[in-house]
Amino acid sequence: MDTKTRRFVSIQTSVPGPKTAALLERRSAAVPKGVGNNTPIFVDKAEGALLTDVDGNVYLDFAGAIGTINAGHCPPEVVQAIQRQAEAYIHTCFHVAMYEPYVELAEKLALLTPGRFPKKAMFLNSGAEAVENAVKIARKFTGRSGIVSFSRGFHGRTLLSMSLTSKVKPYKFGMGPFAPATYKAQYPYPLHRPAGMSETDYALHCVRQFEDFLYTEAAPEDVAAVIMEPVQGEGGFIVPPAAFVQGIYELCRKHGILFIADEIQTGFGRTGEMFASTHFGIEPDLITLSKSIAAGMPISAVVGRADVMDAPNPGEIGGTYGGSPLGCAAALAVLELMERDRLVERSRTIGEAIRSFFLSLQQQVPLIADVRGLGAMCAVEFIHPDTKAPAKEFVAGLTKACCENGVVLLSAGVHGNVLRFLTPLVITDDQLQAGLDIIGSLVLSLAAAE
Numbered sequence: 212m213d214t215k216t217r218r219f220v221s222i223q224t225s226v227p228g229p230k231t232a233a234l235l236e237r238r239s240a241a242v243p244k245g246v247g248n249n250t251p252i253f254v255d256k257a258e259g260a261l262l263t264d265v266d267g268n269v270y271l272d273f274a275g276a277i278g279t280i281n282a283g284h285c286p287p288e289v290v291q292a293i294q295r296q297a298e299a300y301i302h303t304c305f306h307v308a309m310y311e312p313y314v315e316l317a318e319k320l321a322l323l324t325p326g327r328f329p330k331k332a333m334f335l336n337s338g339a340e341a342v343e344n345a346v347k348i349a350r351k352f353t354g355r356s357g358i359v360s361f362s363r364g365f366h367g368r369t370l371l372s373m374s375l376t377s378k379v380k381p382y383k384f385g386m387g388p389f390a391p392a393t394y395k396a397q398y399p400y401p402l403h404r405p406a407g408m409s410e411t412d413y414a415l416h417c418v419r420q421f422e423d424f425l426y427t428e429a430a431p432e433d434v435a436a437v438i439m440e441p442v443q444g445e446g447g448f449i450v451p452p453a454a455f456v457q458g459i460y461e462l463c464r465k466h467g468i469l470f471i472a473d474e475i476q477t478g479f480g481r482t483g484e485m486f487a488s489t490h491f492g493i494e495p496d497l498i499t500l501s502k503s504i505a506a507g508m509p510i511s512a513v514v515g516r517a518d519v520m521d522a523p524n525p526g527e528i529g530g531t532y533g534g535s536p537l538g539c540a541a542a543l544a545v546l547e548l549m550e551r552d553r554l555v556e557r558s559r560t561i562g563e564a565i566r567s568f569f570l571s572l573q574q575q576v577p578l579i580a581d582v583r584g585l586g587a588m589c590a591v592e593f594i595h596p597d598t599k600a601p602a603k604e605f606v607a608g609l610t611k612a613c614c615e616n617g618v619v620l621l622s623a624g625v626h627g628n629v630l631r632f633l634t635p636l637v638i639t640d641d642q643l644q645a646g647l648d649i650i651g652s653l654v655l656s657l658a659a660a661e
Contacts, residue, residue: 220617228266257284260638273620275633281503283637292544312539329517334534338475338501339367341511349436352522357434361398363446418458431466441487444476447624448590456491483586510538558586601626
């Protein structure tokens with residue numbers, strides 16, 4: 212490990228270390244195995260793009276709590292906002308005694324989200340809750356029941372959101388029966404575009420598939436909403452052709468179907484725009500938000516057309532902890548920080564560096580089939596070049612080795628063969644390069660052993 216890398220990464224023990232190993236035993240005895248863990252790490256403190264575990268090992272965080280920490284770990288302004296709010300009041304329940312931060316955050320999100328029409332916002336606790344409530348609102352507004360999601364999509368792990376999620380294992384296997392009136396349409400996978408077919412023709416082909424779907428699977432008169440991740444997250448960071456997204460959007464307009472953009476992972480600068488829908492030139496009727504909205508505080512949102520949002524009657528949407536004062540205060544501080552530090556622009560710079568690094572590495576490593584992404588939402592897909600089979604075991608070994616060498620990052624994709632990057636947007640150039648150098652070295656060594 213060179214001097215530059217040692218400035219950020221410090222692995223003093225085996226991973227897991229002795230203190231972590233003791234905590235792992237306690238965790239095994241007290242916490243169900245179904246609560247999965249991607250790394251054998253117990254965190255002692257976190258700051259910016261760095262994690263320190265209970266054994267004193269310091270890691271570069273390229274996972275960002277699954278895209279939750281765009282503003283970095285423990286930004287001082289956010290910590291102070293939470294502290295100030297906690298000293299005033301922690302919780303009154305907005306349904307019982309209202310508070311200004313809820314209204315102020317709703318106002319700001321109505322202005323920031325795509326859509327040249329009046330908007331309103333409501334707040335909940337998690338991304339899955341946002342999806343569930345967006346569906347309720349859409350059904351109430353349209354008087355229809357059907358909800359269409361897409362192959363490889365991920366929308367949560369509650370019953371309805373899990374019904375909309377596409378990946379069977381580990382999320383759905385043995386968990387049925389699922390919510391009725393939910394349907395799956397095909398989402399593009401540009402890496403698998405037929406040879407000789409242009410990107411434009413491929414996009415039009417995928418739109419025609421969706422039109423056929425409306426004849427064969429779900430009549431448009433019965434469909435309340437289509438829910439789409441503008442860039443798929445858990446499905447493998449798949450960036451669809453813009454013409455596909457626009458085509459689905461226009462079909463929704465034609466048939467009176469609401470378009471829900473699930474921006475839970477793509478929002479708040481991750482893709483190089485404040486919200487990914489902007490890349491595709493669409494104005495969703497409803498947008499679901501969470502993850503990086505508040506630097507790790509549990510809060511989510513549904514933002515949408517005012518007339519749609521007003522469809523439910525009082526008491527039909529909401530929840531006891533929805534839009535907690537602490538979450539609202541944190542979110543407001545995050546929005547100020549993002550504007551001040553130009554984190555949306557920073558996302559583009561980070562993404563360019565990651566993609567450039569792996570495109571260069573691809574020339575030496577035939578296992579690298581694709582390097583893709585928008586902004587700092589980047590991914591590298593690995594397949595065995597001889598059989599074209601997903602290199603799941605390679606990626607599993609790579610993420611394990613990266614953790615042992617001081618970089619925390621995650622896999623994705625239906626087959627688990629995609630390396631995904633969700634670095635905090637506050638990561639420095641030197642930290643980013645140090646992490647990439649570690650990953651690149653491990654890719655080369657593991658590929659040589661294949």
